[in-house]
Amino acid sequence: MYHHTNEKLSTELEWIQLAKRDPERFAPLYEKYHEQIFRYIYQRMDDKELAFDVTSQVFLKAMNNLHKYEYRGVPFGSWLYRIAKSELYQAFRDRSSKRAINIETVHLATFMDVFEDEENEINKKRLLKAISELKEGDIQLIEMRFFEQRPYKEMGEILGITENNAKVKTFRALEKLKQLFNKNIR
Amino acid sequence: MNNRKVILDRGSISSREIAERQNFDDLVKSLKAPPNPYWKSVWFWGTTGVASLGLFFLSKQLFSENETITQTVHEDNITLALDGLPEDTECIKAPIVAVDVPFEIFEINPAVDNLLTLESGSTITIKAGAIETISEGNVIIKTRVFQDKTSAFLAGIPMDFKNSAFESAGMIEVRGEQNGKPVTIKQDLPIEISLELYKNQEGFDFFALDDKTGTWSLYPCVYSASEENPDEHASNSAIMLKKQEVKKEIKAINATIAQKEVELNEIVIPKKETFYLPKNEKYIFTLDYDKRDFPELAALGRINFEAYPNQANYENIFMKTWSNFTIAEVNGKYQVTFSDKIAKEELSVRPIVTGFRLEEAMQEYNEAKGAAEADRLAIAHEREELIKRRGEKNIELQKYISDMEEQYNKTSLDYVELKQEQEQKERNKTQFISTLVRAATADFRTSRFGVFNSDKPVAYPKPFEKDVRFEIAGNNIVPKAVYIFDLGKDVRYQFGSKMNPMYSFGMNSNENVVMIILENNEVAYAHADKREVMQSGLIRLNVIPANKVTEEKIKSILNEERVSA
Numbered sequence: 001m002y003h004h005t006n007e008k009l010s011t012e013l014e015w016i017q018l019a020k021r022d023p024e025r026f027a028p029l030y031e032k033y034h035e036q037i038f039r040y041i042y043q044r045m046d047d048k049e050l051a052f053d054v055t056s057q058v059f060l061k062a063m064n065n066l067h068k069y070e071y072r073g074v075p076f077g078s079w080l081y082r083i084a085k086s087e088l089y090q091a092f093r094d095r096s097s098k099r100a101i102n103i104e105t106v107h108l109a110t111f112m113d114v115f116e117d118e119e120n121e122i123n124k125k126r127l128l129k130a131i132s133e134l135k136e137g138d139i140q141l142i143e144m145r146f147f148e149q150r151p152y153k154e155m156g157e158i159l160g161i162t163e164n165n166a167k168v169k170t171f172r173a174l175e176k177l178k179q180l181f182n183k184n185i186r
Numbered sequence: 187m188n189n190r191k192v193i194l195d196r197g198s199i200s201s202r203e204i205a206e207r208q209n210f211d212d213l214v215k216s217l218k219a220p221p222n223p224y225w226k227s228v229w230f231w232g233t234t235g236v237a238s239l240g241l242f243f244l245s246k247q248l249f250s251e252n253e254t255i256t257q258t259v260h261e262d263n264i265t266l267a268l269d270g271l272p273e274d275t276e277c278i279k280a281p282i283v284a285v286d287v288p289f290e291i292f293e294i295n296p297a298v299d300n301l302l303t304l305e306s307g308s309t310i311t312i313k314a315g316a317i318e319t320i321s322e323g324n325v326i327i328k329t330r331v332f333q334d335k336t337s338a339f340l341a342g343i344p345m346d347f348k349n350s351a352f353e354s355a356g357m358i359e360v361r362g363e364q365n366g367k368p369v370t371i372k373q374d375l376p377i378e379i380s381l382e383l384y385k386n387q388e389g390f391d392f393f394a395l396d397d398k399t400g401t402w403s404l405y406p407c408v409y410s411a412s413e414e415n416p417d418e419h420a421s422n423s424a425i426m427l428k429k430q431e432v433k434k435e436i437k438a439i440n441a442t443i444a445q446k447e448v449e450l451n452e453i454v455i456p457k458k459e460t461f462y463l464p465k466n467e468k469y470i471f472t473l474d475y476d477k478r479d480f481p482e483l484a485a486l487g488r489i490n491f492e493a494y495p496n497q498a499n500y501e502n503i504f505m506k507t508w509s510n511f512t513i514a515e516v517n518g519k520y521q522v523t524f525s526d527k528i529a530k531e532e533l534s535v536r537p538i539v540t541g542f543r544l545e546e547a548m549q550e551y552n553e554a555k556g557a558a559e560a561d562r563l564a565i566a567h568e569r570e571e572l573i574k575r576r577g578e579k580n581i582e583l584q585k586y587i588s589d590m591e592e593q594y595n596k597t598s599l600d601y602v603e604l605k606q607e608q609e610q611k612e613r614n615k616t617q618f619i620s621t622l623v624r625a626a627t628a629d630f631r632t633s634r635f636g637v638f639n640s641d642k643p644v645a646y647p648k649p650f651e652k653d654v655r656f657e658i659a660g661n662n663i664v665p666k667a668v669y670i671f672d673l674g675k676d677v678r679y680q681f682g683s684k685m686n687p688m689y690s691f692g693m694n695s696n697e698n699v700v701m702i703i704l705e706n707n708e709v710a711y712a713h714a715d716k717r718e719v720m721q722s723g724l725i726r727l728n729v730i731p732a733n734k735v736t737e738e739k740i741k742s743i744l745n746e747e748r749v750s751a
Contacts (some may be wrong), residue, residue: 023217027210035204042199046191052207060216067706070284071733098191105195105496113457119466119495132192135323136365160288168444171451
């Protein structure tokens, strides 16, 4: 889980302090966050092997820069997510990999509910087209909220904005998606 | 967009497969070896050591008339952060990595006129087409306003000007970017910035920072009198007051719009599933399940089941007659497993009510949906009204800004005619206006993004005649850079740069705070009195652990808690 009790947070802080002195003590943090970070990256990539490579890069970078990490009241994971985001875009630039948006049919149904429209093949295509036309910043919000089901608090921590700001921005992203969906009538 | 791929229903990857790919040992092997402390390295005792000795003897000779300036390196010295020297770093670099000053971010459509009202009350007017964009689409405008020593320090803004340090009355940083890349402003369509200052003293000039060199140069602006100082420029002040009122109103409207958007986002339109209503007739079927196993379903009365859409095996399942089925509940969803001797198929389903319960449920659903939609419509209407009102206020604000410009043009026309050289004209204009009116707002136009500052240069203090030692918990430290915050003159001096090396260290006879950034972002500080330091030759510092270093903490040390944006 991304959010923790105070007790778990303080355990995590102890791990971080130990890892700052001895990189081998980073292991519990690696084990705890490896799957989350991999899934975050793979959600945005098409190439599984490359996603594993980028995940390794994220942890390597985290270990190399751990001395710079300072606890600021949010879980260590949010720091890792920020590194992951940066490494992901670096991978897109370096390796000509395409940015992927992975969607499941069940997510499309959610949008149809919100847009109060029928679930059918035509609307499905319209929605996929609208999603592909969204700007990167908006797609990130839609992805986190609707595809990854993240709470606004966590979104805020990953994006470095307040929870309320995450809500407002997500609302605006959803409005834009609706506009694009309605534009794509044919 | 071309470089984006939308994938529908990609197969999931199991946690087990991910776990199998963990390889922590490889990761540890790939790690860079941690560097040795510099003073322990061969290089230090080799080339650099010899060079240092040479420099030591040279400086001894050069400064033989004064007391010799030496720095002793002890084995028990605390290692200090090596960066922080302006000449060694990029121009703007937060001295404490974890405590930078965040930007206020605006996403604008560059094709239309934009008026941005910042948290501080300052405004930025960007005319349609003023931004030289990279591609079509919106542009991000990032800005931060520095209204105290703490924020300028934490952001890493260089505050030295020639051989002085700046006392600031207000500073703004504005950046523009599109798709993560910086954009520029068209020369013929400068953006207009109205910077709210936090001081009303005379004698402040206006400067712009050269991002590459970290040096400041004079920049033209119009200072407007504040409400606390109604003077001979009363008409301008009256416009100013109105302008400030409108700005406040716009700020309040912006906050209410954001609140309405949160409320809209939080309205949940009821789903048919919640009321056990059918959604798609073609996926409905009956199952003769054992009600004793599922009392929660039995409580719904007579029910059917509806398969969730887009399950590939749906047609196959219903073309065949199965000898057995089981139902399982997983996380509130129901999974039906059909089986016979040869095959097994699974289908995700949900219960739906039938008969009179269907009518009741439909009525409940319609009522709930109607109420939610009514709420949504009402809030959306309020939001639209607020947006409309904000537009009207922006027009009003624009009018006041134009009035102020007109006022300024009248007062400065004769003066402008006297000057031929553009550079000289702009420099003198700034000085002229700063002495003419009392500063409360600095209005200026610019065709470049960057940092702009209303400042008064304050001379560096005279160096102490004797060396000053720095001590933390009984250990001597030899800092590479030391900040002195003079709370009386309201300036930050920085020692350890080319212009002001450590041997020129000194302070004024005011209340001073000495601050040093240690390795790992710890901060050492001390309140220091010039006379005591001269007598003892020692400054004892307290250390704030890295996890306790916050903007609030630095503000409390610098006695700036009262100052807020």
